[in-house]
């Protein structure tokens with residue numbers, strides 16, 4: 001993303017938004033993560049990539065406190081998830097929003113009620129205020145207000161994604177998790193959804209952690225890319241640094257035919273030299 005809004009972090013003494021140290025994940029004999037480290041600063045857009053089974057989903061679930069690592073620590077906003085009280089965890093959860101790939105909306109609730117849910121749970125706003133806020137969120141994601149009455153089953157895939165994004169952003173989170181945000185969208189809808197995320201990120205300045213297989217999405221949005229391979233974060237940095245790393249996964253993912261097309265379409269002239277360097 002070209003000019004992400006940066007809120008003061010390290011310089012101002014604020015901890016990183018996400019700090020993962022010495023994380024191990026083991027399921028019986030299978031070691032998924034081995035001494036994994038990752039740090040995300042405020043305002044950054046970080047993409048997690050890696051082969052199937054490399055542990056992306058598990059890592060995201062650990063950041064959301066839905067799974068506990070075998071060993072190591074996950075701190076969000078400087079607060080360790082492990083050992084925190086239910087009350088603290090509840091407070092942390094209000095500071096992030098999640099766009100899940102599957103089950104993005106509750107099918108039994110209308111568009112309006114899906115977006116209103118988190119507001120109602122706070123028990124501090126009256127229905128009139130909630131109504132105004134929900135309508136503003138629909139405007140924000142480019143969905144006409146009359147769709148508020150509809151049920152998720154009556155919406156196109158692109159609309160579901162936008163409404164799910166409105167729901168994720170309803171409490172004005174500082175941190176947003178996106179799980180395969182453009183999966184299942186055709187190229188046009190995917191591109192316009194990426195542009196929406198980009199615009200909202202630069203307006204609102206939240207931090208983004210995203211899992212994606214889609215190279216166009218990754219190239220358009222990421223400030224940094226973390227490659228999960230060999231049970232750890234193999235390389236972490238801006239895309240032009242990551243593509244220089246000599247590793248079979250990186251080679252196939254970024255420099256395969258599909259990869260070359262997406263990278264050469266990127267507006268940033270830096271990708272030219274990076275690609276030449278990586279191919280040499």
Ligand SMILES: Nc1ncnc2c1ncn2[C@@H]1O[C@H](COP(=O)(O)OP(=O)(O)O)[C@@H](O)[C@H]1O
Pocket residue numbers: 027030032050051052053054055056057058059
């Ligand atoms: N609850 C679990 N029990 C046993 N194995 C698991 C469990 N969750 C994930 N795994 C295994 O851990 C590995 C990483 O899974 P996952 O995080 O879903 O990878 P990715 O999202 O990168 O494809 C896979 O081999 C998967 O089968």
Ligand SMILES: [Mg+2]
Pocket residue numbers: 056057058
């Ligand atoms: Mg996964």
